[in-house]
Amino acid sequence: MTTTHATGSPGGGAEGAAGLLSRTRTTVNPRLRATVESLPGQIRRIARYHFGWEHADGTPTEANAGKAIRPALVLAATQAFGGDPKEAVRAAAAVELAHNFTLLHDDVIDEDPTRRNRPTAWTVFGIPDAIIAGDALCALSLRLLAEDPHPASARAAARLADCVIELCAGQQADCAFENRAPQDVTIDECLTMAEAKTGALLGCACALGALYAGAGDEEVEAMDAFGREAGLAFQLIDDLIGIWGDPAHTGKPAGADLAAHKKSLPVVAAMASGSPAAGELAELYRAPAMDASAVRRAADAVERAGGRDWAQTQAADRMARAVHHLSRAVPDLASADELLALAEFVTRRTR
Amino acid sequence: MTTTHATGSPGGGAEGAAGLLSRTRTTVNPRLRATVESLPGQIRRIARYHFGWEHADGTPTEANAGKAIRPALVLAATQAFGGDPKEAVRAAAAVELAHNFTLLHDDVIDEDPTRRNRPTAWTVFGIPDAIIAGDALCALSLRLLAEDPHPASARAAARLADCVIELCAGQQADCAFENRAPQDVTIDECLTMAEAKTGALLGCACALGALYAGAGDEEVEAMDAFGREAGLAFQLIDDLIGIWGDPAHTGKPAGADLAAHKKSLPVVAAMASGSPAAGELAELYRAPAMDASAVRRAADAVERAGGRDWAQTQAADRMARAVHHLSRAVPDLASADELLALAEFVTRRTR
Numbered sequence: 001m002t003t004t005h006a007t008g009s010p011g012g013g014a015e016g017a018a019g020l021l022s023r024t025r026t027t028v029n030p031r032l033r034a035t036v037e038s039l040p041g042q043i044r045r046i047a048r049y050h051f052g053w054e055h056a057d058g059t060p061t062e063a064n065a066g067k068a069i070r071p072a073l074v075l076a077a078t079q080a081f082g083g084d085p086k087e088a089v090r091a092a093a094a095v096e097l098a099h100n101f102t103l104l105h106d107d108v109i110d111e112d113p114t115r116r117n118r119p120t121a122w123t124v125f126g127i128p129d130a131i132i133a134g135d136a137l138c139a140l141s142l143r144l145l146a147e148d149p150h151p152a153s154a155r156a157a158a159r160l161a162d163c164v165i166e167l168c169a170g171q172q173a174d175c176a177f178e179n180r181a182p183q184d185v186t187i188d189e190c191l192t193m194a195e196a197k198t199g200a201l202l203g204c205a206c207a208l209g210a211l212y213a214g215a216g217d218e219e220v221e222a223m224d225a226f227g228r229e230a231g232l233a234f235q236l237i238d239d240l241i242g243i244w245g246d247p248a249h250t251g252k253p254a255g256a257d258l259a260a261h262k263k264s265l266p267v268v269a270a271m272a273s274g275s276p277a278a279g280e281l282a283e284l285y286r287a288p289a290m291d292a293s294a295v296r297r298a299a300d301a302v303e304r305a306g307g308r309d310w311a312q313t314q315a316a317d318r319m320a321r322a323v324h325h326l327s328r329a330v331p332d333l334a335s336a337d338e339l340l341a342l343a344e345f346v347t348r349r350t351r
Numbered sequence: 352m353t354t355t356h357a358t359g360s361p362g363g364g365a366e367g368a369a370g371l372l373s374r375t376r377t378t379v380n381p382r383l384r385a386t387v388e389s390l391p392g393q394i395r396r397i398a399r400y401h402f403g404w405e406h407a408d409g410t411p412t413e414a415n416a417g418k419a420i421r422p423a424l425v426l427a428a429t430q431a432f433g434g435d436p437k438e439a440v441r442a443a444a445a446v447e448l449a450h451n452f453t454l455l456h457d458d459v460i461d462e463d464p465t466r467r468n469r470p471t472a473w474t475v476f477g478i479p480d481a482i483i484a485g486d487a488l489c490a491l492s493l494r495l496l497a498e499d500p501h502p503a504s505a506r507a508a509a510r511l512a513d514c515v516i517e518l519c520a521g522q523q524a525d526c527a528f529e530n531r532a533p534q535d536v537t538i539d540e541c542l543t544m545a546e547a548k549t550g551a552l553l554g555c556a557c558a559l560g561a562l563y564a565g566a567g568d569e570e571v572e573a574m575d576a577f578g579r580e581a582g583l584a585f586q587l588i589d590d591l592i593g594i595w596g597d598p599a600h601t602g603k604p605a606g607a608d609l610a611a612h613k614k615s616l617p618v619v620a621a622m623a624s625g626s627p628a629a630g631e632l633a634e635l636y637r638a639p640a641m642d643a644s645a646v647r648r649a650a651d652a653v654e655r656a657g658g659r660d661w662a663q664t665q666a667a668d669r670m671a672r673a674v675h676h677l678s679r680a681v682p683d684l685a686s687a688d689e690l691l692a693l694a695e696f697v698t699r700r701t702r
Contacts, residue, residue, distance in 0.1 A: 040520035042527065105486060109479040128460040128526045131482060135456060135489060136519040142493040143512030146505050154497050154505055161494030168487040169391035175479045176393065 017072075017345030020338050024072040024092070025065075027085070031093045035144055039136055046133035050104060050121045064116045069234075069346060070095045070205040076338035077209025077223055080330050088212040090148045091156055095205045097141035098160060102167050102201075104134035109175060110260075114252060138164060152211040159211070163204035170197030177263045182271050182285045190268045191232065198238075199231030206339070210329070222329035226339070229322035234346040236315040239264035240308065243299050255295035258302075261285055265314070270307030277304035319347050368423075368696030371689055375423040375443070376416075378436070382444045386495055390487055393476075397484035401455060401472045415467045420585075420697060421446045421556040427689035428560025428574055431681050439563040441499045442507055446556045448492035449511060453518050453552075455485035460526060461611075465603060489515060503562040510562070514555035521548030528614045533622050533636045541619045542583065549589075550582030557690070561680070573680035577690070580673035585697040587666040590615035591659065594650050606646035609653075612636055616665070621658030628656035670698050 036047045048054040052063030071092035075085040106112070107120040108130050114120060122130035142164075145157035173193040177185045206227035210220045241250055242257035242264055250256075257264050263271075267285075271278050281301040284294055302308060322343055330336040387398045399405040403414030422443035426436040457463070458471040459481050465471060473481035493515075496508035524544040528536045557578035561571045592601055593608035593615055601607075608615050618636075622629050632652040635645055653659060673694055681687040 039516065040523075042523050043516075043519055101486075105482060109482060129523060131456060131460060132519045132523045132526075135452075135486070136516050138486060138489055139493070139512045139515035139519070142490070142497070143509055143516070146493070146497065146508035146512055157497035157505075157508065158494055161490045161497055164490035165390065165394075165487050165494070168394060168483045168490070172391075172393050172480060172483045175483075 016338070016341040020076065020341060021068050021072050021345075024068045024075055027075065028068065028071045028089055028092045028096065029065075031089050032096055035093055035097065035140060039140065042129065043133050043136045046121055046125050046129055047100075047137060049124065050100060050133065052116060052118070056119075056124045063118055066096075066100075066116065068096065069342065070099050070201060072342055073202060073205040073227060073339070074209040074212075076342060077206045078213045079209075080336045080339055081210050081213030081215045081219065082335075083209075083213025087150060088209055090144050090150070090153075091208045091212055092205075094141045094144040094156075094160060095201065095208060097137050097144065098164055098167075099201060101134045101137035101141065101164075102171070104130050104137065106171060108134075109171065150212060152208075152214070156208045156211050159204055159207055163200050166196045166200040170194070170200065173197075178261065180263075182263055182267070182282055185263050185268055185271075187265075187268055187272055190263065190265055194235040194265060195228055195232055198235040199228035202231035202234065203227035215329075219329045222325050226322050226325040226329060226343075229318045229325060230343040230346065233315045233318040233322065233343070236265055236311045236318065237347055239266050240311050240315075243267075243302060244308070255292075255299055258295050258298045259290050261290075266302050266307035266311040268307075269310040269314075270302040270305035273305040273307070275305045277301045281305060315347055319343060367689070367692040371427065371692060372419050372423050372696075375419045375426055378426065379419065379422045379440055379443045379447065380416075382440050383447055386444055386448065386491060390491065393480065394484050394487045397472055397476050397480055398451075398488060400475060401451060401484065403467060403469070407470075407475045414469055417447075417451075417467065419447065420693065421450050421552060423693055424553060424556040424578060424690070425560040425563075427693060428557045429564045430560075431687045431690055432561050432564030432566045432570065433686075434560075434564025438501060439560055441495050441501070441504075442559045442563055443556075445492045445495040445507075445511060446552065446559060448488050448495065449515055449518075450552060452485045452488035452492065452515075453522070455481050455488065457522060459485075460522065501563060503559075503565070507559045507562050510555055510558055514551050517547045517551040521545070521551065524548075529612065531614075533614055533618070533633055536614050536619055536622075538616075538619055538623055541614065541616055545586040545616060546579055546583055549586040550579035553582035553585065554578035566680075570680045573676050577673050577676040577680060577694075580669045580676060581694040581697065584666040584669040584673065584694070587616055587662045587669065588698055590617050591662050591666075594618075594653060595659070605643075606650055609646050609649045610641050612641075617653050617658035617662040619658075620661040621653040621656035624656040624658070626656045628652045632656060666698055670694060 036044060036051065039047055045058060049056055052065035053060065055061050074088055074092040074095055078085045078088040103115065104121055107115060108122045108127055112120055113123055121133065142157055142161055145153050145160060170193050174197060177193065203224040204227070206223040207220050210223040239257065242262065243255055243266060247254050253259070270281055281298055284290060284298045284301065287294065290298060326336050326339060327333060333340065387395060387402065390398055396409060400407055403416035404411065406412050425439055425443040425446055429436045429439040454466065455472055458466060459473045459478055463471055464474055472484065493508055493512055496504050496511060521544050525548060528544065554575040557574040558571050561574040590608065593613065594606055594617060598605050604610065621632055632649060635641060635649045635652065638645065641649060677687050677690060678684060684691065
């Protein structure tokens with residue numbers, strides 16, 4: 001009964017995940033919207049824009065508001081431990097609010113002009129307002145848990161706050177790497193940064209879901225580890241998309257991460273290979289700017305230096321570890337059906 | 352027994368407050384430091400610098416780390432309701448962390464180069480790191496409450512998170528005012544902004560102290576109102592200091608708020624007076640920059656237009672309202688001894 005998922009069912013899993021994400025949005029969005037509506041005036045407007053619910057002028061829209069992977073993990077984890085996902089809707093919304101707080105601030109810090117095919121909030125409302133709106137979403141996410149009468153809410157709030165601090169550490173490390181020579185950043189440092197920046201919140205989402213179902217400490221930690229490893233796999237795939245992704249799907253120009261001189265995981269792995277292609281890549285990264293042709297040559301160099309293969313292999317390895325942790329937490333993997341479908345979904349995005 | 356405080360005892364109250372603030376720092380700083388020490392690597396370093404515990408290079412120092420008015424209000428409020436201040440030390444530290452999160456971000460947003468006679472964190476560590484460190488302090492303050500086993504901690508966390516959102520609204524309004532013509536900002540708007548930006552956190556500090564002593568809902572709300580009104584008085588005095596304060600005490604150049612074209616409360620009141628001096632002031636504010644002479648003329652115009660007197664009268668009026676709210680919450684004002692001393696202290700700073 002576990003074999004269907006352990007061996008993978010390419011089409012079914014992804015379809016299941018897509019349906020699950022859609023159901024999650026239907027379940028969580030009303031709570032998310034009601035919570036955002038409690039924000040004061042202009043901050044509410046910025047949040048509505050950022051979530052893709054409104055245009056910059058305040059008229060309603062139905063833009064891409066994100067896939068809701070993190071809230072889906074919360075609800076699926078609750079379900080996996082026999083809990084009622086309905087009781088974990090606040091926790092799911094809280095995780096999504098925390099995620100969007102980091103997006104608002106990361107876009108300011110990284111000076112990213114677009115997200116989800118739309119101008120980022122700071123380009124529309126200015127840097128001060130985007131910083132302030134992010135601050136408010138951070139406080140709002142923790143308020144939602146503090147106000148939740150559920151017996152697990154205090155532990156969940158402490159965990160989410162801890163996770164926010166780790167997300168900050170990850171973003172800080174990411175910024176620091178950008179100011180160092182590419183060869184000075186090791187793959188281990190880069191993986192630690194990616195775990196903090198991406199893995200931590202997916203882990204937290206899974207842990208919160210388990211907490212809300214009354215799972216024991218060991219199960220909660222195993223769920224955190226599952227989410228972290230799946231998150232690293234997700235980040236590796238995201239980094240691959242940042243180089244070879246289709247702009248129509250990513251909402252960013254082709255090779256955006258290379259043009260921004262990002263030391264993403266495939267790039268760092270390529271640099272560390274010591275191959276001639278690594279030297280070509282390092283030289284391209286030393287130039288202050290890359291035109292479209294240089295971006296193509298850089299992508300080619302990453303591939304020839306083995307960065308693309310390394311990242312794909314690492315992603316598969318992380319997924320194997322994720323499944324191992326999940327099987328520790330939920331020995332009957334049939335109960336973890338949805339969690340596996342979500343984990344498979346995030347690592348299948350490029351295909 | 353209440354007359355000593357109700358009529359005011361100028362010397363004694365201030366001395367009592369100074370001693371109380373010093374005792375508060377002795378009580379709360381170990382918890383504050385231990386909490387900051389839990390932050391990861393570079394974020395911890397930025398926080399230590401911001402709190403005045405370290406130089407930029409990481410060597411220890413004993414710089415001015417702030418007066419600890421907010422933590423003192425928490426402990427004094429607990430005491431006033433017969434609680435044990437020792438049990439409210441976490442709440443006191445949480446309020447101080449939240450306050451310092453806002454300082455880090457406000458300095459970035461306002462581009463302030465100095466605070467407490469030292470270069471602001473963003474000038475030393477860069478804007479991204481200062482934003483990130485602020486985010487981490489915000490999460491840390493709410494984590495401290497979420498982890499507190501005290502029965503009031505969840506309600507306190509929800510209240511502090513709500514307060515952070517109000518602080519954000521205040522800072523947002525403040526920024527928005529800077530982009531409007533001086534005559535377009537009304538005194539009421541300005542007072543609402545000041546209440547959100549300053550009063551809310553002093554009110555929250557008092558409310559948390561009451562919550563930790565097991566006070567009832569009405570008492571908690573009255574304590575919040577006491578802190579808010581005292582906070583408005585505090586802000587009015589602070590605005591007066593921003594124009595007429597001694598740079599040696601403020602750590603900012605003379606008339607810094609005028610040079611920055613800040614629409615502080617005395618300025619807005621002066622502009623609204625319709626007097627010839629208001630016209631002079633508006634003209635000085637229309638110029639893109641003010642030299643030292645223009646700053647002196649602007650200060651003179653605010654005074655002649657009645658802005659200085661108005662702010663001083665308002666401060667006294669707000670203090671009277673604060674005492675009224677306090678007497679509702681704590682009918683035996685002798686029990687509110689310390690709270691009154693603190694409220695008197697903040698409104699006596701210019702003398």
